Amino acid sequence: MSTVDPNEEKGPDTSGTPSAPSNFIREIVREDLKTGKYEGRVHTRFPPEPNGYLHLGHAKSICLNFGLAKEFGGKTNLRFDDTNPSKEETEYVESIKDNVRWLGFDWEDRIFYASDYFGQLYEWALQLIKAGKAYVDDLTAHEIRHYRGTLTEPGKESPYRNRPVDENLELFERMRKGEFADGSRVLRAKIDMASPNLNMRDPVMYRIVHAEHHRTGNKWCIYPMYDFAHGQSDSIERITHSVCTLEFEDHRPLYNWFVEQLGIYHPQQIEFDRLNLTYTLLSKRKLLTLVEERHVRGWDDPRMPTIAGIRRRGYTPEAVRNFCSAIGLSKTNGTIELGMLEHFVREDLNKRAPRVMAVLRPLKVVIDNYPEGQSEMMDAVNNPEDASAGTRKVPFSRVLYIEQDDFREDPPKQYYRLSPGREVRLRYAYFVTCTNVVKNDRGEVIEVHCTYDPASRGGNSPDGRKVKSTIHWVSAAHALDTEVRLYENLFTTEDPNKTEDGQEFTAHLNPHSLEVVSKAKLEPSLQGAPIEARYQFERLGYFCVDRDSTAEKLVFNRTVALKDTWTKIEKKAEAKPGKTITSEKKPSEFSKAPRS
């Protein structure tokens, strides 16, 4: 494989993959390659802890790590950082593998576990004890915290800090054998209790945990801490660039200290900024709470920012990858607008999603001059962005459904859709003109009557007459009943992490984040659509088939709505009550209207 991107210095990228701007990590790698720091190797790793489902923040890291290796002809390992048996499960391991694959990345045969290295790590601990660099401490967790000092005051040395090497060796061996209770002793590195970096104040290397590990079972009852496992795992795998998020910056001196004391291969840790998205929570802990407290239907609820969730929502791996490359990489603490993510699904789905007609909130339309019992097949284009997608037939008949939003008895200014006396086009069918309406007891329009122009078949009138709008429709007799799930942001505030005193983050949960439309109508061509298939429902948005679908009834998720200029016009009018978009009629007359 070539290590050089042929498009790199030739101006605009024509490969189809959007070229991401460079970033500081790429520059570091480039420089290391130039100086031969790692003999020309680039080897990264993606190291999740299998204690939950992956989310968009992980997607950023996955794209970074695999992307870097791919760009420079290197390799990426998948490594599970499974050093805390009390939180980790095989279910999570499986979902993580699945998610990485779905995103389109391949670790080939390089799947590793920190638990693979427990034996080696134990040997290294022994080595540090023998060198007088580690000791067994009998202090309680509370006492250790107390001795550690504070941000502004130095810590105090533990009374056990200067135990003889032999005693440390014996005690550590007995810890390993399971002679002591959880929490009774730890192994600590002997560094500097006065260090301004709290991580260097004799950090804990091993703790006692009598718990079953998802892979090693009960073989071990002492487990290495992150700091004692991560750098060494990178070292064993001969990782060159160990990238992680900003909060580990303060751990870098410790990362370096361990590999230096041990005298082993030294990878370099580089930190980048974590992903933040407006209206979204990207914290495994809080996402777990949402699942456990049943605020959502599971880890793959389409409202969740998990990889599983956005997949079920209908996002494509390409959209996620394009998003990750577009947001760039830096050390700034920023928050990306959710609209950016949505842009990239729309962009991708616009090119590939077949168009189809569906009516979410049906309003019955009767074409009075269309023969009863007659129906005909209209030709419809599957994807105007892609000629190779071809056409399909859609049945038309006398009784149709249109969207309730597409009819207004009192049309406001700039409203171009159907209203009494007005002619519009039914997409791929005929021009129709509204002649009258039928209302129920509450004065609501329940049926619209129209006449059609037989000469406008296909959607154009031979006399060159123009209409202001084209609306979608479904033939009532042929329609498929379907359930459609509409989603809004899970949270109502831009930063759901910010809460007032005593408030849980769940206080900002959006009560309307899920709306189930149970009586939507679909054109019949969708019969038998497979799970995960994605479509554009014309004029409405992108939708995908949910796995809750059955042979009798399809269930769709709305991935994202189409950009909606009309809603924007309406909102602007609301904001400026001066020049309103209310009725074309006089205000007094409008106020007497039966509806609202």
Next chain:
RNA sequence: UGGGCCGUCGACUAAUGGUAGGUCAAGUGCCUUUGGAGCACUUUGUCUAGGUUCGAAUCCUAGCGGCCCAGCCA
């Protein structure tokens, strides 16, 4: 208040001492059998104050602001 990191259009990100550019958003126009898509155009930015320099977003100093750290979590 100790230490670490970071401040560029509304948001994200480039410019590596030499033309402040791109994407998203917003807006205007064109086009349109999706009020979609597309096309064209437009608006807004270097945290502040000093200094070094022919020249500073970039280097230095001092302020100001933000994020992270006191788990036997990762």
